[in-house]
Each structure stands twice: as structure tokens, then as C-alpha cells.
Amino acid sequence: MKKLLVVITVLLLAVLALSACGGKATPTQAPAAEKPAAEQPKAEQPKAEQPKAEEPTAAPTQAPPAEKVTLRVWTHQNNAFNEGYQALADKYMADHPNVEITFETFDYDAYIQTLQTAMPAGTEADVLQMFGSWVCSYAEGGNLDVVPESVITLDDAQAKIMAAPIGGYICDDKLYGIPQEFNIEYGAVLVNTQLADEKGATGYKDGWADWDEFIQDAKKLVETQDGVMTRAGFNFTAADGIATMFHSLILQYGGQYLQDGQYKVTTPEGQKTLALMKRFIDEGLVDPVLFNDEENWVGDSYFEGTSAIGLVGPWVIPEYSGDYPDMVKVTQYVRLPSVGEEPLFAAASGWGLTVSANSKVKDVAWDFVKFVTLNADNATEWNLASGTLPALKDNVSGDNAKKLVEQFPYFEPFLDLLQYGRFEGHFPDRDFVWYEVTYPEVLNFLQGNATADETLKTIEDAVNGSF
Amino acid sequence: MSPSPPQPRGLFSGRDRSIKIFLAVTVVPLVLYMAFWTLFPLIWGFALAFFEYSPRRAGGPILGLGGANPYVGLAHFQAMLNFSSDAPKHVRQFHTALKVTIIFAMLVVPLNLSITLPLAVLIESIHQRLKPLFRTTFFLPVLAPAVGVAIMWGFIFHPQRGLLNAILGKLAGHLVAINWLGDPKLTVFGIPVALFAVIVAYIWQDMGYNLVIFIAALQSIPPNLKEAARIDGANAWQMFWKITIPLLMPTILLASVLTMISAFQVFDIIQVMTDGGPRGQTQVLLLHIYNYAFRYQKMGWAAAVALVFFVLVLVISIIQSRFLRTQWEY
Numbered sequence: 001m002k003k004l005l006v007v008i009t010v011l012l013l014a015v016l017a018l019s020a021c022g023g024k025a026t027p028t029q030a031p032a033a034e035k036p037a038a039e040q041p042k043a044e045q046p047k048a049e050q051p052k053a054e055e056p057t058a059a060p061t062q063a064p065p066a067e068k069v070t071l072r073v074w075t076h077q078n079n080a081f082n083e084g085y086q087a088l089a090d091k092y093m094a095d096h097p098n099v100e101i102t103f104e105t106f107d108y109d110a111y112i113q114t115l116q117t118a119m120p121a122g123t124e125a126d127v128l129q130m131f132g133s134w135v136c137s138y139a140e141g142g143n144l145d146v147v148p149e150s151v152i153t154l155d156d157a158q159a160k161i162m163a164a165p166i167g168g169y170i171c172d173d174k175l176y177g178i179p180q181e182f183n184i185e186y187g188a189v190l191v192n193t194q195l196a197d198e199k200g201a202t203g204y205k206d207g208w209a210d211w212d213e214f215i216q217d218a219k220k221l222v223e224t225q226d227g228v229m230t231r232a233g234f235n236f237t238a239a240d241g242i243a244t245m246f247h248s249l250i251l252q253y254g255g256q257y258l259q260d261g262q263y264k265v266t267t268p269e270g271q272k273t274l275a276l277m278k279r280f281i282d283e284g285l286v287d288p289v290l291f292n293d294e295e296n297w298v299g300d301s302y303f304e305g306t307s308a309i310g311l312v313g314p315w316v317i318p319e320y321s322g323d324y325p326d327m328v329k330v331t332q333y334v335r336l337p338s339v340g341e342e343p344l345f346a347a348a349s350g351w352g353l354t355v356s357a358n359s360k361v362k363d364v365a366w367d368f369v370k371f372v373t374l375n376a377d378n379a380t381e382w383n384l385a386s387g388t389l390p391a392l393k394d395n396v397s398g399d400n401a402k403k404l405v406e407q408f409p410y411f412e413p414f415l416d417l418l419q420y421g422r423f424e425g426h427f428p429d430r431d432f433v434w435y436e437v438t439y440p441e442v443l444n445f446l447q448g449n450a451t452a453d454e455t456l457k458t459i460e461d462a463v464n465g466s467f
Numbered sequence: 468m469s470p471s472p473p474q475p476r477g478l479f480s481g482r483d484r485s486i487k488i489f490l491a492v493t494v495v496p497l498v499l500y501m502a503f504w505t506l507f508p509l510i511w512g513f514a515l516a517f518f519e520y521s522p523r524r525a526g527g528p529i530l531g532l533g534g535a536n537p538y539v540g541l542a543h544f545q546a547m548l549n550f551s552s553d554a555p556k557h558v559r560q561f562h563t564a565l566k567v568t569i570i571f572a573m574l575v576v577p578l579n580l581s582i583t584l585p586l587a588v589l590i591e592s593i594h595q596r597l598k599p600l601f602r603t604t605f606f607l608p609v610l611a612p613a614v615g616v617a618i619m620w621g622f623i624f625h626p627q628r629g630l631l632n633a634i635l636g637k638l639a640g641h642l643v644a645i646n647w648l649g650d651p652k653l654t655v656f657g658i659p660v661a662l663f664a665v666i667v668a669y670i671w672q673d674m675g676y677n678l679v680i681f682i683a684a685l686q687s688i689p690p691n692l693k694e695a696a697r698i699d700g701a702n703a704w705q706m707f708w709k710i711t712i713p714l715l716m717p718t719i720l721l722a723s724v725l726t727m728i729s730a731f732q733v734f735d736i737i738q739v740m741t742d743g744g745p746r747g748q749t750q751v752l753l754l755h756i757y758n759y760a761f762r763y764q765k766m767g768w769a770a771a772v773a774l775v776f777f778v779l780v781l782v783i784s785i786i787q788s789r790f791l792r793t794q795w796e797y
Contacts, residue, residue: 109761112761112762113761116522116523116761116764117522119522119523119525120522120525120526120530120531137521137523137524137764138523140523140524140535141521141523141524141525141526141535142524142525142535143523143525225642226641226642228627228642228643228644229644230627230642230644289646289649289650290626290627290644290646290649292649294648294649294741294742294744294745295625295626295646295648295649296626296627306627429763429764429765431762431763432762432763436556436560436758436763437556440744440746440747444651444746447651447652449651449652449746461553461556462555462556465555465556466555466556
């Protein structure tokens with residue numbers, strides 16, 4: 001019996017050892033990949049150093065590898081996004097018959113967790129869709145490949161791509177991926193034009209010259225019953241709205257919330273920002289207890305008719321157009337007034353593509369990424385399919401911009417705004433700063449539970465504590 | 468005649484060879500399964516509690532530990548003991564989550580038992596034919612997915628479109644828009660109303676289990692004991708307190724331990740209904756662990772909190788079982 005126990009113990013230890021070594025499996029050995037790694041040409045095995053610009057292997061579009069290559073791509077589940085990827089992958093595979101691109105998609109939350117668990121194990125795909133604000137934390141961990149200079153140099157990337165989206169992909173002066181979209185949550189607002197016309201709040205037609213005009217119009221759109229707000233005039237109190245407005249207004253007032261590696265908002269600009277945000281509450285434009293991220297979230301609330309003006313990015317239009325087609329027809333995006341000379345705003349980079357440091361087919365992976373992101377027509381095709389704003393400067397104006405506006409007229413006010421976007425900055429954990437610190441603390445202030453001084457200090461201490 | 472020398476015995480030789488083979492075939496896969504899916508994650512979780520580990524960082528060569536994911540010893544546990552007002556946000560959130568979890572469990576256990584035990588007695592007292600109907604009715608919410616239950620109760624508590632406010636509005640004769648789940652100022656005896664709201668939803672879904680347990684226990688009480696009491700002139704109330712409750716003590720202990728462990732593990736209902744809000748008033752420990760492990764990538768901290776959570780549940784379960792231990796047998 002003792003021997004049996006010994007056998008079981010040995011097996012147990014073997015399993016533990018094997019499970020610890022499990023992470024060494026190559027990505028192409030994962031079940032979703034159909035072609036084994038052994039089929040990859042030796043020349044494409046991973047190298048620690050990046051290929052130099054003049055090396056011919058770095059330009060597979062000109063000399064595609066003859067042997068069959070399977071490229072695994074991971075994305076989060078968003079039908080519009082993934083249809084756009086599939087169309088471009090089909091096009092790429094038609095040009096490169098030896099390359100087979102397989103997509104594996106994950107629910108958003110599951111995707112984050114899968115990336116976190118797969119990367120230490122080395123089982124992630126070759127090409128990884130990433131949101132810009134995540135990139136540096138993965139890059140600093142050594143999980144992402146630096147963009148080869150043959151694909152694009154850092155200087156060229158900064159020249160070709162809008163500052164806010166590319167900002168998320170630059171870590172310690174190295175480029176770790178290429179953005180495809182400009183994520184924007186501030187600068188323009190959804191306006192229910194039918195309601196605004198009915199109530200005589202017509203300032204939106206020529207654009208509001210200043211906040212006084214805006215407040216005047218928004219007040220006309222508020223509805224209350226028995227002292228309870230049943231329709232908000234200006235719903236800005238969701239998590240993204242509060243966090244981006246807070247940081248954007250600080251920029252517009254001439255402040256900088258990131259200074260010398262420290263987060264600083266206990267400043268006159270921080271005070272002015274909170275004062276303006278509180279003014280919206282005091283003027284009765286929104287009740288922050290009834291309208292926030294948990295209740296009457298701005299997208300739902302606007303399209304259900306309980307908010308007349310809503311602060312949220314243009315991505316909500318395709319999201320809600322199926323269920324609220326009539327509301328979409330009367331909706332217009334209108335630029336918000338600025339408190340500074342320029343309508344600066346903080347932006348959280350955008351979705352884009354990166355390549356795993358563990359990939360055994362980096363050359364092909366980068367070639368595909370280049371094909372999708374840096375070719376202006378392909379990039380536009382993806383923006384059109386996904387309903388997103390362009391990251392490429394070439395596509396912010398000109399024919400491709402016209403195409404976008406034709407298909408998505410609500411993009412028009414944003415295209416002029418994009419030049420004022422500033423990357424929100426690198427935080428060890430941006431979501432923590434946005435959703436766990438800024439949003440709840442500012443909401444608490446707007447609900448009247450804390451002073452401006454207390455709020456700014458709490459935010460500043462909490463954010464600096466996370467560095 | 469000299470005895471034959473003992474034969475060397477192989478692992479699967481001897482009289483009980485077939486038993487050994489049977490054991491090996493049946494037990495080894497189970498042991499391996501447990502080792503892989505239970506033991507290894509447990510050891511891994513325990514180890515992480517002593518590192519500043521984030522899965523986003525590559526770290527050292529052994530399972531990513533060390534290097535960019537440094538060993539910090541007991542630093543996480545020391546941080547948990549920092550009760551000063553300038554403690555880091557995650558530490559203060561841990562204190563809040565610990566307090567909320569304990570309040571939640573301490574409210575859920577007595578509330579659940581005080582509803583399910585009398586209800587079980589009532590169901591047991593009705594006509595035989597109607598019993599299955601009531602048992603099924605009260606057990607049905609257990610079968611409903613927790614997320615669905617959370618969404619349904621979220622609608623009931625919605626400030627503008629919610630059923631609860633609609634009823635209150637009808638009674639009051641004017642519009643009522645109380646934000647049960649989102650107003651941080653709403654409290655009763657210092658306990659947030661949002662916490663009461665999620666407790667209502669939680670008990671509604673969870674009480675079916677205890678109900679079934681109590682009904683089974685009530686059916687196992689020998690009828691002659693009650694008969695004897697009745698002959699001695701005991702009324703229904705006296706029989707309930709003097710016979711039913713004492714004889715049910717082992718079951719009450721079991722139900723309270725199970726309910727408490729389950730209450731400590733509450734997650735999905737709270738995540739969907741409030742996501743820990745307003746202002747952390749419903750932030751329980753599991754939600755805190757989940758947020759720091761998977762949203763903020765502080766897995767070392769999350770593992771340390773999970774370890775504390777495990778010890779907490781263990782200690783309270785032991786105390787509870789000692790406190791409610793009974794010598795009754797029947």
C-alpha cells in the first residue's frame with residue numbers, strides 16, 4: 001500500500017510540475033490554431049532584436065513566405081469591429097495565399113482576464129487587439145513586441161497618427177502597436193433636436209458660444225414632477241463623462257494634471273473645474289443622485305428620452321440605432337463650449353493592434369497589422385465597418401473623411417475636434433484612476449457630500465498612491 | 468519442512484491485488500484531477516499573497532514570480548492593518564469591504580432563518596396535497612440564475628421605473644423617486660439602504676435551500692414526541708419552542724453555517740445590482756478581490772485578501788459550530 005501511495009505522490013508531483021511548465025506551449029499549438037508551429041519557416045523564428053529596416057524579411061508584402069503560415073488574432077467581441085477585421089483579413093489572405101488568419105474572440109471582461117492569464121503562460125495569439133491605455137502595462141512586462149522600424153518608425157508614427165491615439169502605444173519612447181481608432185468621450189454632446197426645437201432651446205443650431213448659453217438651453221429641457229427630475233437637461237454624470245470632463249476642463253483652464261511623474265489636481269484649475277461642474281448641478285440641469293453610472297446611465301437615458309442632452313462618445317449611435325431608430329433620426333452631436341482658447345480634451349487613445357513578444361510569426365503578424373492600420377483605405381474601411389473615428393491623420397480630412405461623414409453624419413463635429421485631443425497620460429492603472437477614484441469622488445462632491453478641497457485632495461492622494 | 472522464503476511483493480500483487488488495481492484506477496484520476504484543479508490553484512493563490520504580482524508583468528523565470536513581480540513578504544498583510552486616514556485607497560476599500568461583508572452576513576443569517584424556519588413549519592402543517600406546490604414555489608428562485616434575479620430586483624428598485632416606487636407613489640398620491648440602490652445618504656440605523664435592498668434580493672433567491680432542509684428535518688422528528696407533549700397539555704406554541712426548536716438545533720446549526728458561508732461568498736447579485744456602490748456601501752470582500760485581481764491587476768493584493776477571507780470564514784464557522792453545538796439526539 002505504501003508503494004501505491006508513493007506512485008500516487010509521484011504522479012501528483014508530476015502533474016504539478018507539468019502544470020507549471022504548461023505555459024511553454026507555443027501559440028500555434030493552441031486548439032484554435034489549425035496549423036502547427038512546426039510548419040513555420042525557420043527564418044521566422046522569434047528574435048530578441050528587431051529586424052532592421054533594410055532587411056528584406058521585414059517586408060513580407062513584397063516577398064511573402066512560401067510556406068503555409070497560420071496567424072492567430074485575438075479580439076474582444078464586438079460584431080461591428082470583428083466584421084471589419086474579417087473583411088480585411090479576407091483581403092489580406094487573397095493577396096497572401098500562404099497565410100491563414102484565424103480569429104478568436106472573447107467577451108470584453110473575459111478578454112482582459114484571458115490576456116492576463118495567457119501572457120504569462122505564453123499561449124496568447126500572434127496579433128492582439130488592445131485598447132491604448134492597456135498597452136504600456138503589457139509592454140513593460142515584456143509581453144509585447146516593439147513595432148519594427150520596417151513597419152513604421154516612432155517619428156513617422158507620430159507624424160501620421162493623431163496624438164491622442166498614438167500616445168497610448170508609446171512606452172518609454174518605444175512604439176508597441178498601432179491604433180485604429182480615436183476614442184473620444186468629450187467635446188461634443190448628443191442633442192435631442194426635436195425636443196430642443198419644441199422647447200425653444202435652439203442654441204445648438206449655431207453652436208453654443210459659451211457655457212451660459214448652453215446652461216440656458218439645457219435648463220429649458222429639464223422636466224420635473226412633484227419635485228422629482230424626470231428628464232435631465234444635461235446628463236454628464238456617468239463615469240466616463242465625469243472623469244473625462246474633469247481632466248479635459250483642467251486642460252482647457254490651462255492646467256496639467258500630470259506633472260513630473262506626479263498627479264496634481266489641487267490647483268486653481270482643479271478648483272475652477274469642480275466649480276463649473278457643480279454649477280450644472282446647482283442650475284438644476286441634472287440630479288446626480290438619480291442620474292449617474294449606476295442609474296439612468298447616459299446612453300440608456302438619452303435614447304429612452306429621460307435625458308435631453310447627453311455627454312457620451314459617438315460609439316453609442318450604432319449601439320442604439322437598432323432599438324431606437326426614431327431617436328437616432330432626431331439626434332445631433334453638437335460641440336460643447338470651451339473655457340480655454342482651444343477646446344482641448346483628454347482622450348483615452350483607442351483600440352488598435354499589437355503583436356505578442358512570444359509570436360513565432362512576427363514578420364507576418366506585423367505585416368498584417370501594417371496592412372490593417374497604416375493603409376489609409378483599409379483603415380477607413382475598418383472605421384466604416386466599426387463606426388469609429390479615424391486614428392490616421394490622413395483620414396481626418398479629405399476623401400476618406402467624406403466617406404465617413406456620409407455614412408456617419410454625426411462624426412462631422414468630431415473630425416474638427418480631434419486635433420485638440422491630448423492623450424490622457426500613462427497611469428499604472430488607468431481604469432482605477434478613472435472609475436475607482438475620479439468618478440466616485442467627483443460624483444460624491446456633486447451630490448453635496450464633500451467640499452471641492454476635500455475632493456481634489458482625495459483624488460490626488462489616491463492617484464499618487466497608485467503610482 | 469522449512470517455510471518457503473517470502474516472495475517479494477509487487478505493487479499490484481498479493482491477495483488484494485484486484486482491490487489495489489481498482490483503487491488505483493478509480494482514485495488516481497480523482498487525485499490528479501483534484502491536484503490540478505484544486506490543489507495547484509490553492510497553492511498558487513497562497514504563494515501570490517506574498518508577491519506584488521500582476522499578470523501583465525513578465526516577472527521572473529519561475530511562474531513569473533520575482534523580478535518585476537517582487538517578493539514582498541507580509542507587506543500586504545501589514546498594509547491591511549493600516550487604519551490611518553491616509554492609508555492607500557485599496558487598503559481603505561478593504562476595510563470597508565470587510566465591514567460590509569460582516570454586516571451583510573450578520574443580517575442575512577438571522578433574517579434567512581427567521582423567515583425559512585417558520586415558513587417550513589407552516590408548509591409542514593398544511594394539507595399533504597398542497598405541500599409540493601408550496602415547496603416548489605419557494606424553491607423556484609433557487610433555480611433562477613443569480614444575474615437574472617439581480618436584474619429583476621434592479622428593476623423593482625429602479626428610482627423612476629421601479630415597481631417599489633410605483634407602489635409607494637400610488638400610496639402617497641405623488642411621484643416617488645427614491646434611489647434605493649444608488650443614494651449614499653439613505654441609511655437605516657446607520658446601515659445603508661442599498662445594502663438592505665441587495666439583502667432582500669439575496670434572501671429571496673437563497674431561502675429555498677434552507678426551506679427544504681428545514682422541511683426534511685421537521686419530517687424526521689418522531690411524531691410520538693409531539694403526541695406525548697400534546698397528551699401532557701402542551702399547546703402549539705409550547706410544542707414549537709420546547710420540542711421542534713431543540714430537536715432542530717443540529718439542522719439550525721447546519722443551515723446557519725451554510726447560510727453564513729454562502730452569505731460571505733455573495734458576489735454576482737451585488738455586482739449586477741450595485742457593483743459595490745453607492746460609495747462602496749455594498750462593496751463586499753469577493754467583489755473587492757475580483758476587482759483587484761481582474762480589473763486592476765493587483766493579483767498579489769487580491770490573493771492576500773482572499774487568504775484573509777478564507778481564515779475569516781473558517782474562524783466564524785468554527786465559532787458558530789461551537790456556539791450552536793447540541794447534545795440532542797432522537
